[in-house]
Amino acid sequence: MTAARPRRRLLVVSHVFPPLVAGGAARMGQFAKLLPRFGWDVTVLTGQHNKGVSIDSLAIDALEGKTTIVRAWSPTSAVATRGRAVPRHGLKAKLRTALRTAVMSVMFPDREVVWIPAAVAAGKKALAEQPHDAILATYSPGTNLIVGRILARASGLPLVVDFRDLWATLPVENAFVSRAHRAAALRLERSLVRAASRIVAVAPKMATSIAETHGVDVSRAVSITNGFDPADATRAVDLRPAGERPFRLVYTGSVHAHYDLGPFWDAVKALHDRGAITPQTLRIEFVGNLSLDQVEKRGLSDYVETGPFVPHEKVFEALGRADALLVVETPGYYAEFSYAAKVFDYLLTGKPVVALVERGGNTYRLLEAAGVNYSAEATDAAAIAAQLERAIAQKGAAPRKVDPEAEPLRSFNRRVLVERLAGVLDDVVGAGA
Numbered sequence: 028m029t030a031a032r033p034r035r036r037l038l039v040v041s042h043v044f045p046p047l048v049a050g051g052a053a054r055m056g057q058f059a060k061l062l063p064r065f066g067w068d069v070t071v072l073t074g075q076h077n078k079g080v081s082i083d084s085l086a087i088d089a090l091e092g093k094t095t096i097v098r099a100w101s102p103t104s105a106v107a108t109r110g111r112a113v114p115r116h117g118l119k120a121k122l123r124t125a126l127r128t129a130v131m132s133v134m135f136p137d138r139e140v141v142w143i144p145a146a147v148a149a150g151k152k153a154l155a156e157q158p159h160d161a162i163l164a165t166y167s168p169g170t171n172l173i174v175g176r177i178l179a180r181a182s183g184l185p186l187v188v189d190f191r192d193l194w195a196t197l198p199v200e201n202a203f204v205s206r207a208h209r210a211a212a213l214r215l216e217r218s219l220v221r222a223a224s225r226i227v228a229v230a231p232k233m234a235t236s237i238a239e240t241h242g243v244d245v246s247r248a249v250s251i252t253n254g255f256d257p258a259d260a261t262r263a264v265d266l267r268p269a270g271e272r273p274f275r276l277v278y279t280g281s282v283h284a285h286y287d288l289g290p291f292w293d294a295v296k297a298l299h300d301r302g303a304i305t306p307q308t309l310r311i312e313f314v315g316n317l318s319l320d321q322v323e324k325r326g327l328s329d330y331v332e333t334g335p336f337v338p339h340e341k342v343f344e345a346l347g348r349a350d351a352l353l354v355v356e357t358p359g360y361y362a363e364f365s366y367a368a369k370v371f372d373y374l375l376t377g378k379p380v381v382a383l384v385e386r387g388g389n390t391y392r393l394l395e396a397a398g399v400n401y402s403a404e405a406t407d408a409a410a411i412a413a414q415l416e417r418a419i420a421q422k423g424a425a426p427r428k429v430d431p432e433a434e435p436l437r438s439f440n441r442r443v444l445v446e447r448l449a450g451v452l453d454d455v456v457g458a459g460a
Contacts, residue, residue, distance in 0.1 A: 034066055034067070034068055035066060035067050035068070035160040035161070035452070035453075035456060036067065036068045036069070036070060036157065036158065036159045036160055037062065037067050037068070037069050037070070037159065037160065037161050037162070037163055037452060038069075038070045038071075038072060038150065038153065038154065038159050038161070038162045038163070038178065038184075039055060039058065039059060039069055039070070039071045039072065039162075039163050039164075039165070040072045040146070040150070040162065040163070040164040040165070040171045040172075040174050040175045040178070041055040041071060041072070041073055041164075041165050041171060042073060042074045042101065042139050042142060042146075042168055042170060042171055043055075043073070043074070044056065044059075044071055044073035044074075044096070045086035045087045045090065046084050046086055046087040047076060048086075048280075048281075048336050048338075048339070049281055051165060051167070051191045052086075053086070053253075053339060053368070054165070054191065054229075054253055054368075055071070055165060056086050056087075056089075056090065057254075057256060057441045057445065058163075058445060058448065059071055059090055059093070059094040060089060060090055060093060060094070060256075061441060061442060061445035062445055062448070062449060063093055063094075064442075064445075064446075065445065065446050065449035066449060066453075067449050067452055068094075068095075069093075069094045069095070070094070070095040070096075070097060070153050070157070070159065071094055071095070071096045071097065072097050072099065072146060072149060072150045072153065072174070073096065073097070073098055073099070074098065074099065074100075074101035074139070074142060074146075075098040075099060075100050075101055076101065084338060086338060086339055086340075095153070095157075097149050097150070097152075097153050098149075099142065099145040099146045099148070099149035099150075100142075100145045101139065101141075101142045101145070101146075102141045102142070103138045103139060103141060103142070135208065135211065135212075136168070136169035136170065136173070136211075136212055136215060137167070137168040137169055137170055138168075139168045139170040139171075140170050140173075142170055142174075143170060143173060143174055143177075146170075146174045147174055147177050147178065150174065150177075150178045151178065151181060151182075154178065154181075154182050154184075159182070159184060160184065160452075160456050161184055161185050161186075161187060161224075161452050161455055161456055162175050162178055162179050162182075162184050162185070162186050162187070163175070163186075163187045163188075163189055163227075163452075164176070164186065164187075164188055164189065165188075165189040165190075165191065166188065166189065166190045166191065166192065166194055167191065167192060167194070169194060169212070169215065169216070169219075172188055172216075172219045173215075173219070175188065176219055176222050176223075179222070180222075185224040185225075185455045185456065186222060186223045186224060187223060187224060187225045187226075187227060187451065187452065187455060188219060188220060188223040188225075188226055188227070189227040189228070189251075190226070190227070190228040190229065190233060190234075190237060191228075191229050191253075191365075192229075192233075192364075192365070193233060193236065193237070193360070193364060194212060194216050195209060195212040195213035195215075195216045195240075196213070196236070196240055197360070198359065198360045199285065199357075199360060216241070217240075217241045217242075220237060220238075220241045220243060221241060221242075221243060223247075224247070224455045225247050225248070225249065225451055225454075225455055226238055226243065226247055226248040226249070227248075227249055227250075227251050227448065227451065228248065228249075228250055228251075229250070229251070229252050229253055229364075229365050229366070230250055230252060230363075230364050230365050230366065230389060231250040232363055232364050233250070233364045233365065234248040234249060234250045235248060236364070249447070249451055251444050251447055251448050251451075252366060252438075252439060252444065253366060253368045253371065253439075254371050254439035254440060254441045254443075254444050255371040255372055255374070255375055255431070255436070255439060255440065255441060256441050257431060257440055257441065257442050259340075259343065259372065259375060260375055260429075260431045262340065262343040262375075263343055263346065263347075263372075263375035263376045263377075263429070264343070264347055265347060265376070265378075265425075265426055266344065266347030266348045267347070267348055267349075267350065268348075273306075273307060273308050273309055273310040274308060274309050274310070274350045274351070274418075274419045274422045275310050275311075275312060275348060275349050275350050275351075276309070276310070276311045276312070276349065276350065276351050276352070276353050276381060276415075276418070277311075277312045277313075277314065277345050277346060277348070277349035277351075277352055277353065278311075278312070278313045278314070278315070278317075278352070278353040278354075278355075279313075279314040279315060279342050279345055279346065279352075279369060279372075280314070280315050280336075280342075280368075280369045281315055281316055282313070282315060282316055282317050282318070282355075283357075285357050286355050286357060287357075287405065287406075288321060288355065289321055290383075290405060290406050290407065290408040290411060291353075291355075291383060291405075291408075291411055292321050292322060292325050292327060293325070293408040293411075294408045294409070294411035294412035294415060295309075295311070295325075295327055295330060295412075295415070296325045296326075296327060297408065297409075297412050298412050298415060298416065299327070299330075303416060304330075304419070306329040306330050308419075309330060309419065310330065310331075310332060311330050311331050311332070311353075312331075312332045312333075312334070312345065312349070313331065313332070313333045313334070314333075314334050314335075314336070314337060314342065314345045315334075315335075315336055316335075316336065317331075317333050319331070319333065342372060343372070343376075346372065346373065346376050346378075347376070349376070349378060350378065350379075350418070350419075350421070350422055351378055351379040351380065351381050351401070351418040351419075351421070352373045352376065352378055352379070352380050352381065353380075353381050353382075353383075354367050354369060354370050354373060354380055354381070354382045354383070354384065354390070355367070355383045355384075355405060356382070356383065356384040356385065356388070356390055356405065357405070358384075358385045358404065358405055358406065359385070361388075362384060362385035362387075362388025362389060362390065362391070363388060363389070365389065366389045366390050366393065367382075367384065367390045370382075370390055370393065370394065371436075371439050373399075374393075374394075374397050374399065374429065374436060375429055375431065375436075376426055376429070377399065377426030377427035377428060377429045378399065378426045378427075379399055379401050379418045379421055380394050380399045380400065380401060380402075381401045381402075381403075381411075381414055381415060381418050382394055382400060382401065382402035382403075383402070383403060383404070383405035383411060384402050384404075384405065385404065385405070386402065386404065393435060393439075396434075396435040397427075397435055397436070398427055399427060401414045401417055401418045402414065
């Protein structure tokens with residue numbers, strides 16, 4: 028009789044983790060939640076964050092009894108608050124840019140570098156207290172990968188690196204404060220990637236690009252996208268009230284600093300000026316961290332409602348009361364190398380998605396396949412206005428039927444994705460490489 032295969036344990040290095048709601052917390056939280064189903068128990072090494080950040084207590088409650096969480100003191104977490112609205116114009120925006128530039132100039136590879144001593148000490152202690160079989164470190168920040176490599180070398184365990192973004196080759200203006208900083212990041216990234224047994228990334232093109240950039244066999248790189256929690260399929264219900272009411276367009280999550288919503292607000296202003304909409308016929312709700320400077324500048328405050336971040340499970344209440352959903356994606360790199368993370372939850376509702384995304388990009392093609400694509404280029408105010416009118420014309424229509432076990436959604440079911448990750452980890456441990 029064959030003996031039962033022993034369970035394995037993974038150490039995940041992620042400075043940001045639930046109950047935080049930003050910086051890849053949801054991705055790592057889902058990995059930790061679902062990996063035990065596929066034979067991998069999880070220890071998470073993360074930062075000790077202050078109480079001023081946006082938190083999702085329900086996400087951390089869902090991990091109770093499933094995941095060992097080790098929180099190491101993080102100096103920057105005491106002074107840097109995540110999830111606040113990011114101004115794009117005016118004195119506050121200029122001061123924020125200047126401060127960010129100053130910090131990036133002296134703290135390499137990122138501001139979390141000061142977390143390394145406490146993280147390494149806590150990680151070594153966790154590895155000594157309980158046998159582990161592999162280490163997974165996620166970018167960003169790059170500090171996560173440094174900590175992962177140090178712990179892998181000290182323990183002799185295989186290292187898997189997970190990329191949610193490109194790093195040194197990120198084709199985004201002002202990603203680095205100088206060419207020297209970018210060159211140093213490229214050298215560091217190359218050493219970290221080559222030290223890893225496998226590369227995981229959120230889209231196929233990203234996985235291939237990282238491997239080719241650093242001279243690693245592409246067979247060692249695998250795409251495991253972001254996706255949806257299968258448990259959320261039952262939460263995606265239509266909660267729109269009956270009777271006369273405004274059309275409600277909802278955006279949930281972070282409004283990142285690199286998003287330019289100016290053309291969107293120009294589109295709303297154009298519709299207002301020609302009488303196509305009024306605050307009584309259209310409400311735009313942001314659940315997250317919208318800065319209202321551009322809204323106020325255009326005199327659109329009466330159209331907009333804002334609220335703070337909410338736990339992920341509560342997001343579906345906002346989605347439920349929506350007639351349509353708004354997603355934004357920076358053109359170029361993000362369209363090619365990733366997916367807009369929130370789009371997966373949106374798809375579960377079957378409601379129209381007003382998408383400010385690049386035509387032909389990953390998110391565009393997914394929305395098109397799901398039959399909910401109301402998209403326009405993020406820089407084209409006239410096209411955005413046209414798609415808004417098109418969506419508003421659908422007011423009262425029933426949502427499309429959604430089957431999370433059928434394509435195109437099935438490929439983004441996190442149960443399927445995490446099973447693939449478990450297979451990668453099994454191969455790494457089984458191969459001893």
